[in-house]
Amino acid sequence: MNTIGQDIPRRDGHAKVTGTATYAYETPADNAAYCALLQATIAKGQVTEIDITDALALPGVLTILTPGDVQKLTPVENTELHVLQDNEIAYRGQIIGAVIADTSDIARHAVELVHFTYHVDEHDSAYSPDRDDLYTPDKLVTGAPADTSTGDVDAAMRTATHTVDHVYSTATNHNNPMEPHATTALWQDDTLILWDSTQGVHAVRTTLAEVLDLRPDQVRVICPYVGGGFGAKGEPHAPVVIAALAARALPGRPIRLALTRAQMFVLVGYRTPTTQHTRVAADDTGRLTAIAIAATGQTARIREYVEHAGAATRMMYAAPNRATSHRVAALDVAVPTWMRAPGECPGMFGPEVAIDELADALGIDPIDLRVANEPDVDPESGNPFSSRNLVACLRQGADRFGWADRAPRRDGDWLVGTGVAAAVFPAFTMRATAAIRYDQGRYTVEIGAADLGTGAWTVLPQIAADALEVPLDQVDVGIGDTSYPYASTAGGSTGTATWGSAVLAAVETFRDKFGTDPNDGDEAEGTHDQGPFNEQYATYAFGAQFAEVRVHADTAEIRVPRLLGVFAAGRIINPRTARSQFIGGMTMGLSMALHENSELDPRFGHVMNHDFAGYHIASCADATDVRAFWIDEEDPHVNPLGAKGIGEIGIVGTAAAIVNAAHHATGVRVRDLPLTLDKLLPGLP
Amino acid sequence: MAPAGYRRGVETAITTRVDGTTRTTRVDTRTTLLDLLRERLGNTSPKKGCDHGQCGACTVLLDGRRVLACLTLAVTTHDHDVTTADGLAPDGDLHPVQQAFLDNDAFQCGYCTPGQVCSAVGALAELAQGHPSHAGDITADPEPTRAEIAERMSGNLCRCGAYTNIITAVEQAARG
Numbered sequence: 001m002n003t004i005g006q007d008i009p010r011r012d013g014h015a016k017v018t019g020t021a022t023y024a025y026e027t028p029a030d031n032a033a034y035c036a037l038l039q040a041t042i043a044k045g046q047v048t049e050i051d052i053t054d055a056l057a058l059p060g061v062l063t064i065l066t067p068g069d070v071q072k073l074t075p076v077e078n079t080e081l082h083v084l085q086d087n088e089i090a091y092r093g094q095i096i097g098a099v100i101a102d103t104s105d106i107a108r109h110a111v112e113l114v115h116f117t118y119h120v121d122e123h124d125s126a127y128s129p130d131r132d133d134l135y136t137p138d139k140l141v142t143g144a145p146a147d148t149s150t151g152d153v154d155a156a157m158r159t160a161t162h163t164v165d166h167v168y169s170t171a172t173n174h175n176n177p178m179e180p181h182a183t184t185a186l187w188q189d190d191t192l193i194l195w196d197s198t199q200g201v202h203a204v205r206t207t208l209a210e211v212l213d214l215r216p217d218q219v220r221v222i223c224p225y226v227g228g229g230f231g232a233k234g235e236p237h238a239p240v241v242i243a244a245l246a247a248r249a250l251p252g253r254p255i256r257l258a259l260t261r262a263q264m265f266v267l268v269g270y271r272t273p274t275t276q277h278t279r280v281a282a283d284d285t286g287r288l289t290a291i292a293i294a295a296t297g298q299t300a301r302i303r304e305y306v307e308h309a310g311a312a313t314r315m316m317y318a319a320p321n322r323a324t325s326h327r328v329a330a331l332d333v334a335v336p337t338w339m340r341a342p343g344e345c346p347g348m349f350g351p352e353v354a355i356d357e358l359a360d361a362l363g364i365d366p367i368d369l370r371v372a373n374e375p376d377v378d379p380e381s382g383n384p385f386s387s388r389n390l391v392a393c394l395r396q397g398a399d400r401f402g403w404a405d406r407a408p409r410r411d412g413d414w415l416v417g418t419g420v421a422a423a424v425f426p427a428f429t430m431r432a433t434a435a436i437r438y439d440q441g442r443y444t445v446e447i448g449a450a451d452l453g454t455g456a457w458t459v460l461p462q463i464a465a466d467a468l469e470v471p472l473d474q475v476d477v478g479i480g481d482t483s484y485p486y487a488s489t490a491g492g493s494t495g496t497a498t499w500g501s502a503v504l505a506a507v508e509t510f511r512d513k514f515g516t517d518p519n520d521g522d523e524a525e526g527t528h529d530q531g532p533f534n535e536q537y538a539t540y541a542f543g544a545q546f547a548e549v550r551v552h553a554d555t556a557e558i559r560v561p562r563l564l565g566v567f568a569a570g571r572i573i574n575p576r577t578a579r580s581q582f583i584g585g586m587t588m589g590l591s592m593a594l595h596e597n598s599e600l601d602p603r604f605g606h607v608m609n610h611d612f613a614g615y616h617i618a619s620c621a622d623a624t625d626v627r628a629f630w631i632d633e634e635d636p637h638v639n640p641l642g643a644k645g646i647g648e649i650g651i652v653g654t655a656a657a658i659v660n661a662a663h664h665a666t667g668v669r670v671r672d673l674p675l676t677l678d679k680l681l682p683g684l685p
Numbered sequence: 686m687a688p689a690g691y692r693r694g695v696e697t698a699i700t701t702r703v704d705g706t707t708r709t710t711r712v713d714t715r716t717t718l719l720d721l722l723r724e725r726l727g728n729t730s731p732k733k734g735c736d737h738g739q740c741g742a743c744t745v746l747l748d749g750r751r752v753l754a755c756l757t758l759a760v761t762t763h764d765h766d767v768t769t770a771d772g773l774a775p776d777g778d779l780h781p782v783q784q785a786f787l788d789n790d791a792f793q794c795g796y797c798t799p800g801q802v803c804s805a806v807g808a809l810a811e812l813a814q815g816h817p818s819h820a821g822d823i824t825a826d827p828e829p830t831r832a833e834i835a836e837r838m839s840g841n842l843c844r845c846g847a848y849t850n851i852i853t854a855v856e857q858a859a860r861g
Contacts, residue, residue: 009787016795017783017802019730019770026729104724105713178734178742178844179796227796228844261735453793453845576790580847584793587846612739619839620848624831
């Protein structure tokens with residue numbers, strides 16, 4: 001029997017629709033104490049005095065952690081984890097203490113009763129692409145160089161008959177999973193147990209053990225359910241260290257710590273703003289002679305994270321002359337991190353709008369223009385693509401969407417247009433080990449994987465059942481616990497491909513050792529390491545995004561009545577959960593296109609609109625018709641499972657498709673996100 | 686001695702029926718219904734996503750009407766019925782709205798889901814009672830169209846972006 005490719009309902013569905021799935025903060029625990037964070041109200045300087053007298057006198061306050069008054073932590077690469085080690089303040093909102101109390105009410109009240117005195121230094125939190133202190137990072141987070149160049153872009157731009165040369169920009173976005181980061185922590189018998197909301201239990205264990213100077217076997221991390229992460233829970237952040245320190249201060253007492261929504265805007269990362277100076281040059285037939293992007297962004301002074309917005313331009317289209325670069329400003333701001341499709345998501349905005357502008361200038365259909373510039377091999381490495389079905393996605397999408405006869409039209413008071421953009425995301429895998437055990441007619445798969453809503457609880461048993469050639473209901477699975485074998489973090493769209501390949505390896509070992517008639521207690525492990533063909537092939541998933549946009553002729557109110565995406569992402573394990581990931585990514589892309597903009601006040605160094613009243617994300621009425629389809633794709637080169645990963649590509653290109661559709665509807669070209677009505681209104685016909 | 690700035694909380698005993706069970710507790714009058722449920726009564730079905738009435742994850746039914754538990758003081762629920770998503774499925778038998786969410790994969794991470802489910806139950810009741818909305822003709826009896834459902838469900842944010850499937854699920858539940 002074959003369950004892969006079948007529409008299997010979620011195994012955790014019943015628990016989720018009733019609310020009985022237990023997230024980190026909700027872990028049952030007797031006599032829990034509650035932790036609330038103290039945060040700096042200046043952007044740079046030092047704490048000079050702390051008065052905790054009033055707070056300690058509040059009945060129910062158990063202890064207060066303050067700078068210099070906690071254990072010496074081991075320095076690690078992730079410098080944001082060095083909490084309370086000294087009096088220095090590097091950004092507004094930095095953790096400078098924590099109150100632990102009998103109830104959350106008392107803990108929150110006590111926060112108001114701690115008094116800090118500061119020495120204030122002048123801070124510099126204002127990002128601008130025109131700053132004179134931009135620097136070139138040593139390398140990108142992917143390990144790729146910051147700059148690349150082939151041929152002579154400047155010369156090609158001078159001699160081409162058609163060029164586009166514009167600056168595009170994307171806004172600061174905050175990941176904002178619905179479940180704020182949370183931890184329940186217990187220190188008992190020289191062991192630390194963390195029920196932590198994370199995309200990777202093993203990553204949390206490794207890092208926390210190191211920073212707390214514990215052996216890894218002294219730290220257990222448990223996380224059966226994650227209320228969304230989108231990259232913000234990909235690495236441990238400062239609050240989980242605070243929870244651990246609080247647990248150590250009160251041995252035997254479970255400590256609960258959940259961030260407030262406002263704290264989600266400062267303590268757990270964000271997508272930085274990007275500025276993308278994009279240039280393309282083409283001949284009369286639409287063949288590109290040059291493509292270039294100069295990407296600028298910001299990072300935090302205490303830890304470098306550079307959004308690799310130029311990466312996609314390196315491989316997307318053929319052109320003999322090419323250049324990409326990254327520059328960044330180090331500021332007194334909170335530490336950025338991964339956010340869904342880091343690099344590609346913002347980095348496919350400028351270029352995909354520029355391609356649309358070029359199509360307009362040439363009078364060529366934007367789909368035909370993209371097809372005309374398909375590269376035979378990866379332009380950067382010269383390697384063949386393991387599979388590249390962008391053209392099929394564009395063509396199928398055009399048919400399904402109704403791309404033909406797309407002349408802009410007026411429907412009453414509404415101006416209606418359509419737009420398209422391409423999507424891409426790298427396909428790679430990480431390392432993971434799975435264990436498989438047989439007992440009384442049932443198989444149990446165990447792996448320290450995470451289900452962020454992605455479907456791991458459901459798809460890993462499918463993969464195991466098919467490989468074992470047993471019915472799906474004979475396979476149990478355990479994930480989200482460091483007591484299971486090591487698994488990579490759910491990130492980079494690597495989860496299912498990596499863990500699924502580990503499951504395949506475990507099944508193979510199991511069958512080799514025990515055959516098809518195992519005894520109770522038989523157990524085997526299998527490990528997947530990085531795909532063996534990655535060095536020889538360029539491995540990417542591709543997609544095509546289509547949008548219909550309506551703009552009100554008088555008010556410029558913007559609606560997106562239809563989004564349609566077609567993706568080529570290798571083998572799809574479960575169409576139901578896969579479709580949800582695709583449409584979820586597209587919906588978040590719509591949200592980025594129309595709403596999301598974290599506004600930093602440079603006078604104070606903080607994000608002003610730090611809640612859902614100020615930081616708008618798409619709501620139900622914004623995204624009523626979002627459809628996703630995919631190409632059947634066999635790719636034996638990416639990994640043993642043949643899956644490319646689908647969690648991120650859905651957000652790539654969505655914003656460009658919407659901006660292109662808005663231009664089609666109105667004739668107004670907006671080059672900076674979000675696309676808000678004030679940017680369209682002055683140019684409306 | 687009480688510190689400066691400390692005002693002693695006022696406690697009072699309240700009796701609330703939560704998911705059909707009568708619960709008597711002494712609560713600080715400042716405690717929200719959400720914190721009462723999650724931190725005192727061990728009912729973590731309603732979720733805390735913002736604590737400011739902006740996300741809808743804490744939506745529960747108060748005497749059958751949808752309310753935000755984070756904006757409801759616990760003391761105001763004395764002698765009232767509170768139903769969470771867990772309570773909509775007594776003995777594990779799913780409510781038609783919950784079954785429709787499952788059938789249509791109207792969720793991913795699941796954190797907003799109990800609030801979505803309670804909100805949908807409340808919204809369908811409002812539709813049945815003829816409450817108008819911005820999405821339809823306010824002089825006519827409202828129908829559970831996709832536009833009406835989307836409008837009425839827009840107080841419940843879903844960062845996983847399951848909205849399209851949520852609308853389809855609520856449509857299915859509305860058909861009965």
